[in-house]
Amino acid sequence: MSRQxxxxxxxxxxxxxxxxxxxxxxxNNLEVGRLFRRVYDVxxxxxxxxxxxxxxxxxxxxxxxSCMHCQSPLCLEVCPTGATFKRADGIVMVNKDxxxxxxxxxxxxxxxxRQFNEATGQSSKCDFCADLLDKGEQPACVATCPQRALEIGxxxxxxxxxxxxxxxxxxxxxxxxxxxxxxxxxxxxxxxNANTARVxxxxxx
Amino acid sequence: MNxxxxxxxxxxxxxxxxxxxxxxxxxxxxWAMQRYSPDKADQLSDRALLAxxxxxxxxxxxxxxxxxxxxxxxxxxxxxxxxxLSREIALGSTFALLGALFAFLQxxxxxxxxxxxxxxxxxxxxxxxxxxxxxxxxxxxxQPAWNTWATPVSFFVTTFLLGTLAIGAAFxxxxxxxxxxxxxxxxxxxEMLRPVLRTLALAGIVLLGLEFxxxxxxxxxxxxGGAAASVGILTSQxxxxxxxxxxxxxxxxxxxxxxxxxxxxxxxxxxxLGRLAWTAFALVFVSEVLGRFLFYxxxxxxxx
Numbered sequence: 001m002s003r004q005x006x007x008x009x010x011x012x013x014x015x016x017x018x019x020x021x022x023x024x025x026x027x028n029n030l031e032v033g034r035l036f037r038r039v040y041d042v043x044x045x046x047x048x049x050x051x052x053x054x055x056x057x058x059x060x061x062x063x064x065x066s067c068m069h070c071q072s073p074l075c076l077e078v079c080p081t082g083a084t085f086k087r088a089d090g091i092v093m094v095n096k097d098x099x100x101x102x103x104x105x106x107x108x109x110x111x112x113x114r115q116f117n118e119a120t121g122q123s124s125k126c127d128f129c130a131d132l133l134d135k136g137e138q139p140a141c142v143a144t145c146p147q148r149a150l151e152i153g154x155x156x157x158x159x160x161x162x163x164x165x166x167x168x169x170x171x172x173x174x175x176x177x178x179x180x181x182x183x184x185x186x187x188x189x190x191x192x193n194a195n196t197a198r199v200x201x202x203x204x205x
Numbered sequence: 206m207n208x209x210x211x212x213x214x215x216x217x218x219x220x221x222x223x224x225x226x227x228x229x230x231x232x233x234x235x236w237a238m239q240r241y242s243p244d245k246a247d248q249l250s251d252r253a254l255l256a257x258x259x260x261x262x263x264x265x266x267x268x269x270x271x272x273x274x275x276x277x278x279x280x281x282x283x284x285x286x287x288x289x290l291s292r293e294i295a296l297g298s299t300f301a302l303l304g305a306l307f308a309f310l311q312x313x314x315x316x317x318x319x320x321x322x323x324x325x326x327x328x329x330x331x332x333x334x335x336x337x338x339x340x341x342x343x344x345x346x347x348q349p350a351w352n353t354w355a356t357p358v359s360f361f362v363t364t365f366l367l368g369t370l371a372i373g374a375a376f377x378x379x380x381x382x383x384x385x386x387x388x389x390x391x392x393x394x395x396e397m398l399r400p401v402l403r404t405l406a407l408a409g410i411v412l413l414g415l416e417f418x419x420x421x422x423x424x425x426x427x428x429x430g431g432a433a434a435s436v437g438i439l440t441s442q443x444x445x446x447x448x449x450x451x452x453x454x455x456x457x458x459x460x461x462x463x464x465x466x467x468x469x470x471x472x473x474x475x476x477x478l479g480r481l482a483w484t485a486f487a488l489v490f491v492s493e494v495l496g497r498f499l500f501y502x503x504x505x506x507x508x509x
Contacts, residue, residue, distance in 0.1 A: 101273020121273025
């Protein structure tokens with residue numbers, strides 16, 4: 001089987017501090033508007049009746065995501081130039097010598113991972129900090145997380161260790177692109193009533 | 206909406222209009238040959254044919270404005286294996302080349318009639334496949350507002366509706382040109398203008414009926430197919446524009462189309478005929494541009 005690098009996100013310990021987001025911005029020198037790694041703050045709930053009493057069931061959690069380096073990346077399938085490619089280790093990358101900036105990948109990607117670089121007129125995205133990986137280092141987001149909530153590894157190994165959860169609110173259906181992500185759910189993710197869960201402060205992501 | 210998305214509105218509308226005009230012109234030409242003679246058919250359609258090329262060229266040029274790096278636009282055909290966008294650009298370029306080749310052969314009367322016929326049929330086929338490919342570009346599983354059969358159907362209705370009325374306007378322009386040059390006396394054009402305009406006006410009315418089936422159906426498909434957010438945007442933010450788009454196409458293809466048909470039943474009134482044909486075309490053109498604008502302005506992606 002071919003290798004597929006993946007992120008493990010331990011949402012159970014994530015505090016939503018957004019250090020990963022800032023480290024990513026710093027490493028990739030992203031201007032305002034581009035965020036390869038984003039932390040979604042989710043909240044919801046309200047009052048429910050139980051045994052004749054009203055009880056609160058409010059909840060909140062944070063989910064840090066970047067490009068999912070999908071196993072069936074829709075962005076790669078639709079890319080008209082072939083600039084989008086998958087490295088041998090499963091990282092989805094953009095060849096800057098080929099991309100013409102048609103932005104078709106942005107319409108296709110359900111994770112908002114494909115972001116337009118106005119300065120170069122090309123598509124850009126999380127590349128797993130491939131340059132750091134090649135030097136034997138960790139991606140900036142992983143190295144920065146004060147909670148050690150982010151981890152990288154071979155997808156199958158991470159799944160064996162942490163389970164195969166890859167779809168929690170507000171992520172889209174995993175069937176669409178088969179994202180290479182393993183999520184250790186926050187307890188609230190399991191309780192979260194999809195009807196009341198919402199992305200809080202959507203302007204921040 | 207920004208410049209990039211307006212570029213796509215211009216490209217898709219102009220390219221579809223070119224395909225529709227090419228096919229409709231071919232049908233009218235075949236009819237005129239049967240009914241009159243090849244020479245007379247040429248008199249009718251040669252000038253109109255020359256207007257299609259620049260329209261398509263303008264559309265292709267507009268498409269460049271949606272690229273971050275337009276200089277390297279040719280790379281867009283590198284992924285024919287899996288990208289409908291690549292196929293769209295390849296088919297668009299092939300249609301342009303075949304159409305230009307045919308127009309040149311037809312204009313200079315080079316090659317046998319059979320040979321030109323084959324080139325024209327080939328170009329028309331590639332053009333129709335192009336419209337299908339254009340629709341497929343938008344049928345992404347992550348775009349529920351676009352990922353329905355209403356997208357190809359409405360693209361084809363736009364293609365034939367604009368093509369039909371554009372050819373009507375082109376014939377009127379040819380007629381006016383010949384009249385100004387004093388070449389109208391005894392020409393086939395004078396004889397053919399009215400029956401052709403009547404047929405085109407009727408075809409426009411039929412296509413309008415189709416559009417009035419497809420437009421509400423596409424909204425219903427959006428509502429049931431997981432694109433409720435798009436329906437919300439369409440009915441609240443763009444409700445007036447949507448109503449205006451439907452009103453304009455009804456006025457153009459319906460009211461002016463019927464008026465054109467009735468005027469073309471009797472001799473005389475050439476000036477009125479010309480104005481009616483052009484007004485019908487202009488109204489429908491504006492309506493289709495608004496419709497395509499709404500297509501881009503109301504899509505909401507699945508996920509983040």
